[in-house]
Amino acid sequence: MKQMAAQKAWTDEERLELAAQLDAELDAFIDGLEKKRYEEGWPEDRWQEEMDKHPFFMKRAPQPGDDVHPMFEGLQKLKYDPEENTRDELALNYKEDGNFYMKHKKFRMAIYSFTEGIKTKTDNPDVLAVLYNNRSAAHFFIKNYRSSLSDAQRALFYKPDYTKARWRSAQCAYELERFDLCTQMCEELLEVDVDNEVAIALLHKNKMKKLEIERNQRKEAAEAKRRLTRFHRLRDAIEQRAIKFDDQKVGKKDVLSEELLYPKFLPLEDHPVHLDEDGSTLIWPAAFSYPEFLYSDFYQQLPETTTMRDCLATLLTEKLPYDKAHNYRLGNVHVYYENRKVGCVHKVDEEKQLAEIIAEKGFFVSGGALLFYVVHKDSRVEQEFINERRRPMVYS
The missing domain is CATH 1.25.40.10 (Tetratricopeptide repeat domain)
Incomplete structure (x- = not known):
């Protein structure tokens, strides 16, 4: 109590003055300390990047090829090391x-x-x-x-x-x-x-599902059997007529496949040769080309009983798009087919049926379809077409 009584009674002004003096002494002490650069932390320009790598703050797992934080490696070792x-x-x-x-x-x-x-x-x-x-x-x-x-x-x-x-x-x-x-x-x-x-x-x-698949399999098997039967009948009809194909491999004349009968012309590809409903007449896809105009017409289903004149009557009913002189009309054209094996052309008798034309020695089905060429009769175009140099086909 005596010690407390002996203490000086401070006024507010004295307290403020003392506080200011202590602050000044502390600042002087800090300024007198040795200046040292802070090098142990993250660089300010890569602070966010380093934060994202730290296992305590990362927002996603490291991906293959990423730099991994040493602490993360340590945690991985603790979790996945066989020795631990x-x-x-x-x-x-x-x-x-x-x-x-x-x-x-x-x-x-x-x-x-x-x-x-x-x-x-x-x-x-x-x-x-x-x-x-x-x-x-x-x-x-x-x-x-x-x-x-x-x-x-x-x-x-x-x-x-x-x-x-x-x-x-x-x-x-x-x-x-x-x-x-x-x-x-x-x-x-x-x-x-x-x-x-x-x-x-x-x-x-x-x-x-098992019942449905089994039913579908039975349907597919039945359809495959019908398709095979139709093909065998078609093959027999073609063989009976001794029809020849120019893309049939040498030494394989007896092999007649569905691929061989498949039309190679885009407008005809869905219409291969087939028999009619009564199984007596072949229905052919056919292409009629006009060399003068580099233009073609297509028949998707043409019965073999049709005459060439009937074909032309249908084709030339309307004027051809590029025939400005209207030269291509019935009675003013000739029709040819090409024997690519020997490299020559044959003129078609317009009164003959297709079956008769196909049966001729020099006629070959080409690309799964009948292919004919129509030219202006007795014209320069016809002479050029006839005299055009053709190379015989070469088979491997």
Whole structure:
């Protein structure tokens, strides 16, 4: 008490003056300290970049090729180093990573993580079952149904009562149209839970799809048989008429394929030669070319009983687009076909039917169609066409 009484009584002005004096002494002390540059922190111009790399502040996981923060490397080592973790711990760490990627729909990254977990060679069947089942789910979501089924079956190997893996197997089997396996998986699920609604629904759906596919297969088989029968009849009709094809390989004259009969001209490609309804008349695709104009007309279905004059009457009913002089009219044109094997042309008798023309020794079906050339009669164009130099076809 005596000590307190002996203390000086300070006025407000004295207190302010003392505070100012202490501040000035502190500033002088700080200014007298040795100046040293701050070098241990992040550079100001790369502060945000360094922040994003720090494992405590990063907003996304490092990508392949990125520079990794030393602390992040340390954390990785703690989590993934075989010397710091048992096989089970490593497998579970990769499983957690995979589940994280699954949650964010990064299914390919999830597959990678689950695969790394399997590679740890843990001998824990429960952990392996989960890893295979989860990888099966990741494959399923990107529609890798075959891989998904394989993993689901592997999960069942390690854990035979694994309901999730059995359900995934059923789903994959349905998508792969392995109906018997799907039925087996669904029935096994119903043995455990007779009221499993999703298994009941898939079992019914699987049965309906199997019936539909089997019905379609029967239809396709019947149609294929009918198509083969039609082709055999067509082939017999062509062989009976001794019709020749200029693109038939040497030494393979007896081989008549559907490809050989397929028209190579774009407007005719959907109209190959065929028999009429009563099976007695061949219906041909035909092309009529006008060399003078580099122009062509096409018949998609031309009966072999038609005469060349009838063909011309139809073709020349209207004036040709480029025939300004109207030279191309009935009675004022000649028709030729080309024998490409020997490199020459033959004039067509307009009174003959197509069947008679096709039967001539020098006539060959070209590119799956009948090919004729129409020129102005007794003109320079006709002479040039006849005298044009043609090289015989060369066969390999």
